[in-house]
Amino acid sequence: MLACSRIAASARRGERANVRTLAGNAAPLSLYALTVANSGDGKDTADRPALRPIHDHQREAGKRHAQDMAAYEDAKSQRKKGDPPPDHPGPSPYRIAADLTIEGMRRSFAEGIAAQGIFSTEAGAVLAGHAMTPEQRTKTAANLCGLWDRGHLSVVRAGGGRTERYGVRLSAHLLIQPAALGDVLADEVLSGIGFWPRFLLAWPAPLAPRVFKPWRPENSPAIRQYWADCTRLLSRPLPDDCDGLPVIELDAQATQRVAAFFEDMEQQGRMGALREVQPFALRATEQACRIAGVLACFAGADVIDDQTAVCGAALSAHSLDNWQAALSGKADPAPVWALTLYRWLVERVGWVSLRDVSRLGPNSLRALDRRNEAIDRLEALDLVEFDGGNIKATGVDHARR
Template sequence: MSEVIDRTETPKDAARRLSAPALRDGFTPEALHTYSSASMEPIFWRIRLKHPDTGAKWIRPMRRTADGAGYEIGEPPAPPAGKPLYNLHRIAADTAAVVFVTEGEKAADALVKLGCVATTSGGASSASAADWTPLQGRTVTIWPDADEPGAQYGRDVADKLQGIAAEVRLLDVAALGLPAKGDAFDWIAARPQATAANVLALATLPAAPLATPATPTLPLLPVPQALERARALLLPQIDGTDAPYPLDALGPLAAAARDLAEGAQVSPAMAGQSLLAAASLLAQGVANVRTLAGNAAPLSLYALTVANSGDGKDTADRPALRPIHDHQREAGKCHAEDMAAYEDARSQRKKGDPPPEHPGPSPYRIAADLTIEGMRRSFAEGIAAQGIFSTEAGAVLAGHAMTPEQRTKTAANLCGLWDRGHLSVVRAGGGRTERYGVRLSAHLLIQPAALGDVLADEVLSGIGFWPRFLLAWPAPLAPRVFKPWRPENSPAIRQYWADCTRLLSRPLPDDCDGLPVIELDAQATQRMAAFFEDMEQQGRMGALREVQPFALRATEQACRIAGVLACFAGADVIDDQTAVCGAELSAHSLDNWQAALSGKADPAPAWALTLYRWLVERVGWVALKDIPRIGPSSLRTADRRNEAIDRLDALGLVEFDGSNVKAAGVDHARR
């Protein structure tokens, strides 16, 4: 795809260009909201799209590029005072008017159309990051959405306006008769004849100030809970995406994934990720794939699925892995018996007798935890194609292997396994492991709260760790109804199990580098070439600049996915339709990464959490001057250090005397 950005491109044209992938997926434009200064100078824009069939939303910020010549996805860096409010020019233009604060631009626009002055800081979790000083001395009425997040947003705004606004009132939402999640837009839509006078006459409640001290004193917690509290205070909750998962793109896995999603009442994304990761675990020991770059790559996939507790992580994972666990259980039992016979034969061997034949490598394919030493031993003693599959991946990402001190080493080894099937470990006590031709697939299912700061970790981003993962972050499930279901009653899932058994019966080599290579046919090559050029253009100059490392690796992900689907179907060539499937699934992951990482223009919360974790390990006071010398590498500059301390101090997470600092709220005796 070829694209030239015209310097005269309008914001509306740019929004259409940057949202082109979503438009191709069937989303339609709803609005382009302009955030401007009091003098009406544009600061940034927010693009809003909606899918007419599913109701899914696609909302992204858009800013000018650094050279001012074009537009890109993302917010500009926030000023020290905070992010700008919406409609600042309207607030400044009518200093006597009551200012309505809504949750979201759509509701604010609906009030403005009636002649009201209305603003917002954005979504439900945006109040704390905004600059509310433009409402100094004003009378403010907060119109929350009719749900608990809306009520919390109202409380947050009221808290921020204490000492700023002359008067703060909360609209009595309960008296409006709105549906769940209803807002000002819905109220006005139901009353076409409504006027500004009608809005101003609505019943309000006084907004009582929150009894929160300027610097909170936090109760002492054991180290793990204190770290989790700090993460919750510093890092905003990232919501899942409503973008529909392309189930049909799963090819030979599609019918089973659909039955699993519908029968088990889990999200299609979770069902799809579970089956695709399991298929990769088996396919990686059967074949390799020719990528568009011309090299033979492993069919290994790394998958990360983020879902709330109770949304069915185990429910989806168990049927996906059942044939593998069944095989592993039987093979493990036989291997244990063979090893016992082998050891018995060794103990009874007489001088001059030939040595007994070793039973061979351990047959276990799946582990639920991750350490470098564990991987070294597993590949030294076991088969060449293995996997890390965990429905409680918080234990993996918060475990020893992913502590700040170990992350780089762990991530580098995982990257090497994904890239080349190569494991290189030098042990501190002596000895070295160099294992070539091994394969590792992974599926980590995790709750949002357990992610910690790993998504924002600059080291992991710098070495390309997360771009090797296919991400699914589905929206939370709606309330379910009881529906009895057993996976063995689904013909599609029984066929999936039969296909897994067929692949499990194939002998595994000691070196997977020599496996047959699944090639792209001519049409598939053209398809992948077009996808590659689109990703290059979008990643370097267009809508995907904010997630450029992910976009530039998307074509290899697409080739690997297509190779897994072809192998699972018993094909030795990737045809055009399978290439389309690979590209579609890769693009869906990319859309999830963009949604998960959008709005990270302000890195200070991640710096603060990194510093807090480091201070917790130091127990006592640390001199401010020592942090750039011995502290975390991402905080070696004074500006970053000071910004991190300011964020922590404002939340009561540190004690600071001007020259020394220590972590607060931590009971080090309870680890």
């Protein structure tokens, strides 16, 4: 719940302030986050109360905007020659969505408010959807990196006009099961262009058996206060350009704290234990500043003090630990490919042709070398059997499924 609320908070604070990083730049208060947890471990349970104020606000604002747009179109149709044009209702009020394509996101910012977010408890739809197909993956990642860095959209399309939007803010929180990750974490292109290093990662251990304890979010004083703060922030008017917002500064003690964190990340990332995750380590200081900025801004502070800087650095370091653990097997993604193929085969009754594996199988296994490597791993474990050019999973009794 804490992680969900922090990322949800960034979706609102990004429209209220920017933060001064240790490099001296004024950076957006935008956070990207990835949470990996097993089915049944409470992803949706945490996400619902964290996003409830935004969904409530969006639902009501959307209804009003639809009514205003209908009245506007009606007034345009009845307008007579010489009459002044009716007042436009203003930008679309929608703040968050559960999926995206780059073209859709550009249109949403062109027609909508300046601060938006991608929040999904079924992030497999995002990471395995159109935006992240092999053909679209690099374009999607590059655009999301640019929004994280600068908050600037600039697009020219033949026949489609020009989109030029400054000062926009995008936050993201993708919650996903480990089995749905596929090969995206091990993708060299995504890491190479800095896509994953811009994400904070939480990958908690699977939960132990739980004991029932009655709990309702509305009975928690902390959550009720969080909802009240969200409602207060959502009621404020939005700027069209977030680049000119006030900048939250690090105070003297916080600057020393973050400077020490920066030097440690430089040492460990370039010459020490974090060399294997160097792109993540070298961005950890800016992540710490952004997290601290969100915490300070949500608390109503206009500077980051030492304690808030400690929290920002600790959360950034926690994410780095998770990335290091997640990518420790990066050099050998074949086990993930094999597991993906086996799960796909289990769902098929009878024999499947090898040609259909490449044509209809999981996207991550369409390449012939990956398919063959996955098959070799499964064959070595006696998890598949062959009949000429056909294959099927062993150990499955479909009659009992």
